[in-house]
Every structure is written in C-alpha cells, then in structure tokens.
Amino acid sequence: MLARGLDHLVVGVHDLDAAGAFYEKLGFTVGARNRHPWGTHNRIVQFPGAFLEIITVAEPALIPGHSPGRFSFGAFVRDALARGEGLSMLVLESADAAADNAAFHASGIGAFEPFFFERQAMRPDGSARRVAFTLAFASNPDAPGQGFFVCQHHEPQNFWSPEFQRHANGALGVTCVTFVADAPADHGDFFAAFTGASEPTVSGHGIRFSTPRGVIDVVTPGQAARSSGFGGAAPAFAGFAVAVSSLSELAKRLDGQGVAHAQYGTRLNVQAYGLSISFEQA
Numbered sequence: 709m710l711a712r713g714l715d716h717l718v719v720g721v722h723d724l725d726a727a728g729a730f731y732e733k734l735g736f737t738v739g740a741r742n743r744h745p746w747g748t749h750n751r752i753v754q755f756p757g758a759f760l761e762i763i764t765v766a767e768p769a770l771i772p773g774h775s776p777g778r779f780s781f782g783a784f785v786r787d788a789l790a791r792g793e794g795l796s797m798l799v800l801e802s803a804d805a806a807a808d809n810a811a812f813h814a815s816g817i818g819a820f821e822p823f824f825f826e827r828q829a830m831r832p833d834g835s836a837r838r839v840a841f842t843l844a845f846a847s848n849p850d851a852p853g854q855g856f857f858v859c860q861h862h863e864p865q866n867f868w869s870p871e872f873q874r875h876a877n878g879a880l881g882v883t884c885v886t887f888v889a890d891a892p893a894d895h896g897d898f899f900a901a902f903t904g905a906s907e908p909t910v911s912g913h914g915i916r917f918s919t920p921r922g923v924i925d926v927v928t929p930g931q932a933a934r935s936s937g938f939g940g941a942a943p944a945f946a947g948f949a950v951a952v953s954s955l956s957e958l959a960k961r962l963d964g965q966g967v968a969h970a971q972y973g974t975r976l977n978v979q980a981y982g983l984s985i986s987f988e989q990a
Contacts, residue, residue, distance in 0.1 A: 711904045712808070713921030714882055715859045716759045717948055718797035720789045721981050724749055724764040730980060731762065733965050735877025735958070738762070740830040746782035747771040754872040755881040757801075757921055760948075765789060779820040779845040784855050794982030795945040797855035798885055800903065801921070802844065805860040809844035815901040820845040829867060837866035848898045851889070851943040856902055877961055878953035880990050884923050886946040888938060892926040895943070899926060936977050936984040937970060947984030949975060955989040 721727040728738045728751045739752040747770035753760040763785055765771070771782035788796035802808045805822050812818025826840035840862040848856060861867055889895050892914040899917050900908065903924065909916040914927030932938035938946040952958050959976060962969045969978050975986040 711906065711919050712800035712802065712858060713919045714758045714885065715801040716761050716799045717795055717882065717885065718761045718763055718785070718799065718855065719795050719981065719983065720785055721762055721764050721793050722789065724751060724762065724766070727762050727981055733967060734978065734985070735875055735961055736879060737872055737875050739872060742827060742829065744782070744827065745770065746780070748782050748785050754869065755879065756873055758882050777819065777821050779823065781823070788853065788855070791853065792982050795947060797857070798924070798945065800858045800919070802858035802860040805842035805844040805858060808858045812844060812846045812901070817846045817848065817898055817901050818844065819847065832869055832871040837863070839863050839867045846902050848895065850894055850898070854943060854945060877958050880951045880953060882922050882948055883951045883988065884925060884949040886925045886927060886932060886936065886948070888929050888932045888940070888942045888944050888946045889926055890929065890942050892928060895926050899924060935972050936986055937972065937979060938984060945983070947986060949986040949988055951990040952987050953990055955987060958987055
C-alpha cells in the first residue's frame with residue numbers, strides 16, 4: 709500500500725472574509741471566494757501539492773443531512789463550527805479514491821460511499837475553470853468530532869497554480885499537522901491505516917507518521933502545550949506548521965503587521981481562529 713501525503717486541511721471559520729484578510733496579513737496569498745452547492749463557501753491558500761481550505765457555512769438551508777453510508781461534508785462543517793472555529797478535517801492525497809475507499813472498508817475505518825463533485829474555480833487572471841474531485845471518507849471512532857478523508861483531483865491542471873503558490877511571507881508548504889490525544893497510542897492503528905505510512909516514530913510524548921508530503925504528529929496535550937501553546941480539549945487537531953524561506957524576515961513582518969506571536973523551540977507560533985499556525989525555517 710502506498711503512503712498518502714498531505715493534500716489539504718479544512719479550517720472552519722465564522723467570517724470567511726475576515727479570516728481571509730487575516731491570512732493575507734500573515735503574508736499568504738489567499739484565493740477568491742468559492743461556492744459549494746451544499747451550502748459552504750471557501751477560500752484557498754495554495755502550496756505545491758497541498759493547500760489550506762478556509763471554510764464557512766454561508767447557505768445553511770442547502771446543507772444535506774447525514775444518511776446511512778453517506779457523509780455530508782456541509783453538515784460536518786456546520787456541526788464542527790457550532791463547537792468552535794479551527795482545524796477539523798485532515799485530507800490526504802489519493803491517486804484512486806475508489807481503491808482507497810475499499811481499503812478503508814477493509815481495514816474497518818470506512819463505511820461511506822465515495823463522493824464526487826465539481827465546481828468552477830477562479831484563476832489568477834479572473835477566468836473560471838472546472839475543477840473536480842472524488843472524496844473517500846474515513847472514521848476514527850475515538851475522535852468522532854474530527855474528519856478524515858482522501859481527495860483525488862480529476863482536473864489538477866485547472867486547480868494548481870504557481871501564481872497562487874507565491875506568498876509574501878516566503879511560505880513554501882505545510883510540513884506538519886498536529887493531532888492531540890490523551891493516549892496517542894490508542895490512535896496508532898487508525899492513523900496507520902489512514903496514511904498507509906510505514907512504521908511510525910514513537911516517543912514518550914506521542915507518535916509521528918511520516919508521509920510523502922509532511923508529517924502527522926499525534927501527541928499528548930502536555931506536549932502540544934509545550935510545542936505550540938495548545939490549551940484545548942482532546943482529541944482535536946491543534947494546528948499545523950508551515951516552512952518559510954526566512955524565519956527572521958517573517959518575524960519582522962508579523963511585528964510590522966501587529967500580529968502577536970510567540971516562539972516555541974525553533975518555531976514561531978500564531979494563535980488564531982481556534983488553532984496554532986506555526987512557522988519554521990525551511
């Protein structure tokens with residue numbers, strides 16, 4: 709089984725435009741507002757091969773409910789936002805969503821049908837292009853409030869854009885996602901099946917799964933507090949880390965923009981919209 713790298717992170721916010729403006733203040737290039745037919749709107753921060761999906765519920769009347777064998781993306785985002793803003797869904801890449809879905813069923817972490825959708829995406833020149841995806845969902849019974857799925861891109865040439873991947877803060881890509889659990893080992897089998905990664909690295913404070921694009925750290929609340937200032941309840945996603953070309957230049961930018969930040973080890977950390985955004989030297 710091939711390991712699956714990071715594809716994107718779903719970050720729920722109440723005010724999409726305010727959140728987009730904040731990410732721009734951090735120095736990210738943020739895409740235009742996109743609309744989903746099931747009631748959610750998003751804006752995207754793109755890197756080579758991975759992206760952040762900043763999302764909100766904009767048309768709640770359009771959200772379908774969950775039903776047996778069907779995962780309602782809109783309902784999940786709505787319910788997660790009702791609990792609070794933050795990173796609520798981890799998405800890995802897929803070369804074949806149908807095959808991944810079958811693998812999830814076989815390993816006991818999936819019980820949903822694959823989901824296909826398409827939409828129009830705005831290019832940097834203002835033109836619209838079709839993008840299309842198939843999603844295959846997984847479920848971690850020990851973390852029912854957190855979402856997991858893989859994403860197969862059917863029109864990658866229309867989605868990925870080098871222009872969107874240039875950021876004023878020197879960001880180069882997502883390097884790490886942190887998941888917090890009281891007993892990280894209890895989530896080891898799930899993350900092994902979900903990522904398809906080889907043997908994880910085990911330490912006294914958690915487990916690390918290395919993927920072809922980024923790592924997933926499953927750590928204790930104490931370790932998350934020490935490494936990023938996390939103070940929430942577990943299980944939950946604490947946040948993510950982004951590599952930048954110059955950490956010192958980023959610090960100057962944050963100071964100039966009046967963005968509060970703290971240093972944890974070798975990382976600079978910003979707390980915003982219910983999660984920890986960490987920056988590290990590439």
